[in-house]
Amino acid sequence: MVTKREGIDKWIISEETLRSVENKTLFYPASAKDIQICIDIFSPYVTDFFFVDLSYFREISEHKRPVINHPDYVMISRHTKGLLKARIEERYDSNCIRYPYIEPCTVTEKYFHIPSRKIIKVRKKRGFAEYTFDNEISELGVFFARGDSGNGGDGGTGITWWDKKRFKAISDKLCDGGLICTDGSNYGCKKTKEIWKNVWSRDTNYNPEELIKTYNPITDTQGRTFSCVGYAGHRYGPTIIFQMRNPIRTEDNQNTPLL
Secondary structure (H helix, E strand, O other), X not given: OEEEOOHHXXXXXXXXXXXXXXXXXXXXXXOOOOOHHHHHHHOOOOOEEEEEOOOOOOOHHHHHOOOOOOOOEEEEEEEEEOOOOXXXXXXXXXXXXXXXEOOOEEEEEEEEEOOOOEEEEEEEEEOOHHHHHHHHOOOEEEEEEOOOOOOHHHOOOOXXXXXXXXXXXXXXXXXXXXXXXXXXXXOEOHHHHHHHOOOOOOOOOXXXXXXXXXXXXXXXXXXXXXXXXXXXXXXXXXXXEEEXXXXXXXXXXXXXXXX
């Protein structure tokens, strides 16, 4: 196992698990400033990091600060698409239904990772996370979500990613062996409770290795299984890493049905 740091802020994940998402994309909605842990855990296995938040670029100087500041990484390019300054507006569609809008802006940085000789791409986008997920993500290696609020106006998605519909959308885009990393923010439906059962837990006096063992695998109607394989620190609760597999379903499958 790859274990870093100490206490509840450490992370636990095997190299075999990391290899399962090699050269894939990590997507993090409502990421705000919670970026470094994703780079620390998953780079250089993951080569495309996509962070989305409504609060990005409120300060013009933000886009000038490199996301990765480490001697193993050399920035080779930075590209900005869209206006850096914008605010949420109210607009109306053809049926006179009001909806929020913000001019999107994406800053893309590319780095050369010296030890692995890989190119690492990091995108920070100001925009709506669900729209971005639906329209700009085709395949995922990692879906990372934690510390999200229920109020889209303060930078959170306000989205329950763990309801049936959205959980299926995430699962459909995950590669075989792909990972869901979350503290369970914004809860979900009863069928996905294993994923969010410890959100808002005030108990931080736990052993991460032992905690991992308390999560049961779940299975959906398509035979996809989600098993706890690691730990990624503590936010609004322990951040647990689930891995998705597509095994052949058998009559003696004892996993908890999800859908």
